[in-house]
Amino acid sequence: MAHVLAEGLKFRHQDTPIHSLDPRIKLLMSVMLFSVALVSDGPYQLAVTFAAIAVPTTLARSLRRMGRVVVVSLTFAAFILVVNILVGYPLLKSLSITLRFIAIVAATSLFFVTTSPDELEYVMRWFRLPRDFVFAFVTAVRFVPVLMLDLTQIIDAQKSRGLELDKGGPIKRLRNLVPVLIPLIVNALIRSGELAEAMESRGYGAVKKPTSLHELRLWGRDYAALMITVGAWSGILFAFRYYIGVV
Amino acid sequence: MAIIEFDNVSFRQPSGVMALKDVSLSIEKGEVVAIVGGNGAGKTTLLKHLNGLLKPSSGSVKIFGRDTRDQSVAELSKKIGLVFQNSDHQLFSETAEAEVLFGLRNFGFSEEEAAKRANEVFSYFGLDGLRQRAPLTLSGGEKKRLCIAAVMAWNPEVLVLDEPTVGQDFPSKNRIFATVKQLVAARKTVIVVSHDLEFIWPLNARTVVMNRGQVVADGDPQRIFADGRLLEDAGLRQPQLVALSKLFGRDASFKDVNDASEWLANR
Numbered sequence: 001m002a003h004v005l006a007e008g009l010k011f012r013h014q015d016t017p018i019h020s021l022d023p024r025i026k027l028l029m030s031v032m033l034f035s036v037a038l039v040s041d042g043p044y045q046l047a048v049t050f051a052a053i054a055v056p057t058t059l060a061r062s063l064r065r066m067g068r069v070v071v072v073s074l075t076f077a078a079f080i081l082v083v084n085i086l087v088g089y090p091l092l093k094s095l096s097i098t099l100r101f102i103a104i105v106a107a108t109s110l111f112f113v114t115t116s117p118d119e120l121e122y123v124m125r126w127f128r129l130p131r132d133f134v135f136a137f138v139t140a141v142r143f144v145p146v147l148m149l150d151l152t153q154i155i156d157a158q159k160s161r162g163l164e165l166d167k168g169g170p171i172k173r174l175r176n177l178v179p180v181l182i183p184l185i186v187n188a189l190i191r192s193g194e195l196a197e198a199m200e201s202r203g204y205g206a207v208k209k210p211t212s213l214h215e216l217r218l219w220g221r222d223y224a225a226l227m228i229t230v231g232a233w234s235g236i237l238f239a240f241r242y243y244i245g246v247v
Numbered sequence: 248m249a250i251i252e253f254d255n256v257s258f259r260q261p262s263g264v265m266a267l268k269d270v271s272l273s274i275e276k277g278e279v280v281a282i283v284g285g286n287g288a289g290k291t292t293l294l295k296h297l298n299g300l301l302k303p304s305s306g307s308v309k310i311f312g313r314d315t316r317d318q319s320v321a322e323l324s325k326k327i328g329l330v331f332q333n334s335d336h337q338l339f340s341e342t343a344e345a346e347v348l349f350g351l352r353n354f355g356f357s358e359e360e361a362a363k364r365a366n367e368v369f370s371y372f373g374l375d376g377l378r379q380r381a382p383l384t385l386s387g388g389e390k391k392r393l394c395i396a397a398v399m400a401w402n403p404e405v406l407v408l409d410e411p412t413v414g415q416d417f418p419s420k421n422r423i424f425a426t427v428k429q430l431v432a433a434r435k436t437v438i439v440v441s442h443d444l445e446f447i448w449p450l451n452a453r454t455v456v457m458n459r460g461q462v463v464a465d466g467d468p469q470r471i472f473a474d475g476r477l478l479e480d481a482g483l484r485q486p487q488l489v490a491l492s493k494l495f496g497r498d499a500s501f502k503d504v505n506d507a508s509e510w511l512a513n514r
Binding site: 153156157158162163179183186187 | 295298300319320321324325328329331333335336337338339349350353354383397398401
């Protein structure tokens with residue numbers, strides 16, 4: 001399942017109007033959709049929210065990948081639904097909360113499926129976050145697909161030695177993970193050590209304020225997207241407040 | 248008798264790439280087969296079909312006459328022992344001994360039988376001195392031999408080695424070569440997947456050349472390795488001993504370094 005999620009969230013270069021936007025605009029778009037999802041309640045508002053998320057996702061030609069992320073979130077969504085029902089919320093209210101969670105996941109994912117790790121780094125630097133923190137965060141994001149590949153290979157190797165991950169009760173299944181997790185962690189530690197040495201060998205940390213090859217700059221299309229996003233966001237919230245009721 | 252049969256096997260990866268295209272291959276009991284090809288040729292995809300880690304998108308793979316679709320990976324792995332390229336993906340136990348016992352316990356051997364088999368493989372592969380060592384502290388060559396020993400402990404009918412020489416120094420390569428020869432001498436069915444033709448050539452094994460997911464040549468190593476064009480197209484380089492033989496205008500290539508030096512000394 002983690003593999004499906006990582007595949008869904010993995011950035012792929014695509015030539016679409018959304019991918020080519022400045023990453024700050026994509027972040028703003030995602031944050032605004034997130035806020036709409038957060039306040040939406042009831043079938044009508046949720047329908048509008050999902051439609052609002054679907055528009056940029058379709059323009060980014062990422063509906064299928066977004067679908068994968070949503071499918072993965074369904075497990076957590078089911079958990080949320082059950083907990084809400086158990087604590088005494090009516091079924092419709094519980095369903096509404098669950099759908100809101102899925103909308104939040106989709107809104108957040110939009111930024112990650114359309115933004116490269118490099119762009120993510122530029123945005124974080126633009127927010128003047130500490131350089132070491134930015135580097136560590138972006139490296140972690142970049143490492144996810146590599147770790148997923150490692151995970152697949154380790155599982156294959158251990159299955160070839162007779163390990164049956166899906167057999168046995170919950171305790172046995174947890175125990176079955178040991179031969180997978182130990183090589184995964186050890187490999188990740190070795191790789192991170194090697195990366196640290198390689199970075200230092202190439203001068204990382206030699207100067208306090210390193211120069212940057214890329215600077216973020218807003219173009220005409222970014223201003224247009226900014227206006228459309230802010231306009232749509234205000235319109236939706238206004239409609240939620242005055243026209244589209246909870247039920 | 249063919250124990251492994253690939254019948255028009257194609258495999259499409261989730262990304263849509265055809266990793267195998269209409270591969271037909273049959274391997275007999277006791278045969279030694281080298282599967283060679285450049286990066287991305289489909290070698291590893293092919294061998295993952297042997298123990299059911301991958302199932303064909305079309306066509307069929309039969310192991311001992313049974314379709315892999317009808318068997319679990321564990322069932323198939325008991326017959327087909329697969330040693331992966333990266334030893335660090337397999338080793339996790341506190342000691343080399345526990346590493347060998349892991350597979351034996353998974354396959355349901357009694358503690359007594361498992362201990363007996365572990366003793367046998369440690370001695371057979373000359374690893375006795377490493378029994379209590381932590382696998383992760385071993386050298387690359389030792390790790391590789393431990394991985395082979397850990398698989399051979401349950402005595403699978405077929406041993407498959409994926410790129411056994413990657414990251415190995417010369418002495419380690421020699422020891423792995425000696426291990427493979429030892430298994431061949433014991434009439435094991437051995438499949439070696441590699442792009443290291445210098446390692447493959449002295450094995451004198453039936454050679455299968457793969458290129459872009461297809462088998463482009465299958466047969467006598469003398470004939471295949473003499474075809475420089477075929478190898479080059481498959482992203483491979485002719486073994487030096489074969490190139491040297493050609494240089495001297497010999498019909499048959501030198502089998503190994505000893506053969507070459509003997510011939511040169513007598514010349």
